[in-house]
Amino acid sequence: MIADASQIDARAKLLELANRSGVSLSKLSALIGRNSSYLQQFVKRGSPRKLEERDRQTLAEYFNVSEEELGGRKEKSYINSSLRDEDFVAVPRLSIAVSGRPGRFTGGETPFDNFGFSGRWLRDNGLDPTMLSSVTVDGDSMEPLLRHGDEVLIDRRPGPWRDGIHVVRVAGALAVKRLARLGRNRVSLLSQNLAYPPVDMEVKDIDVIGRVVWKGGRV
The missing domain is CATH 1.10.260.40 (lambda repressor-like DNA-binding domains)
Structure with missing residues (x-):
């Protein structure tokens, strides 16, 4: 073979x-x-x-x-093809920290600043700029992948989510966790830092805000 x-x-x-x-x-x-x-x-x-x-x-x-x-397949781009390579899109930075602490995320927060992303990069990654927001990581539960103070880009497009790193709301608290399905109705919230144990719960008990698609931080 x-x-x-x-x-x-x-x-x-x-x-x-x-x-x-x-x-x-x-x-x-x-x-x-x-x-x-x-x-x-x-x-x-x-x-x-x-x-x-x-x-x-x-x-x-x-x-x-x-x-x-x-070994995975390259994802297709689904955003508006009219976005040009030379265009830079302002993605709002929100004054929200995602960890295990109580917080809110309604999608109506007022940005305090913006990140500029190239049109080509957004198109190549299949991202819709109108559905993107940036928030700050708080705590060490996702180290070494995401460190305290890192900023992450969230794709808030609605629809079925797949396994991966997401910003979620659980019982009024915002967190950034890896989600892994446990059958049809249950999900496991996993930390990258193995010092934090997995949390298994019913899918109906979490609100998936969006998928983390980019990170940035100081060296």
Whole structure:
């Protein structure tokens, strides 16, 4: 059987990222909820042949790379094609910190500033500028991916959400967490910092504000 070249590249890329970050494949396997040898077998033996979507999303977000680099398909762009490469779009920065603390997010907050994003970047990433907002991360529960003081771009387009990092509201508190479905009616709220345990709950008990699609912060 001829191996899929994209999956060979995905295995090489994953090994490169792990080595560069100084994190073992066994720890990365634990991060995605697999047994300790899962990613070792994927990299060395090609078993499984490709990463499942949920695992690929988790690893791509952990290393801050595109899913395409780990064997995923490039996402299509759905925003207005009239947006030109040379256009810069002002995305509002809101004075809201997302953590586990009480907060509000109604979509009607007054921006205190803006971020400028290029039209080409927005189009290439399939983002609608009218549905984007930027907020600040508070706390260490999502380290090392998101650090205290980082700013994240939220895609607030309505519709079914998929596993990944989102801003959510739970019992009046705003948080930025990785969401993972647990069957049809339950969801797990996962922190990137393994010192914080997962929180499992009913889907109806959370309000998904939007998906985190970009981060920025000081070095």
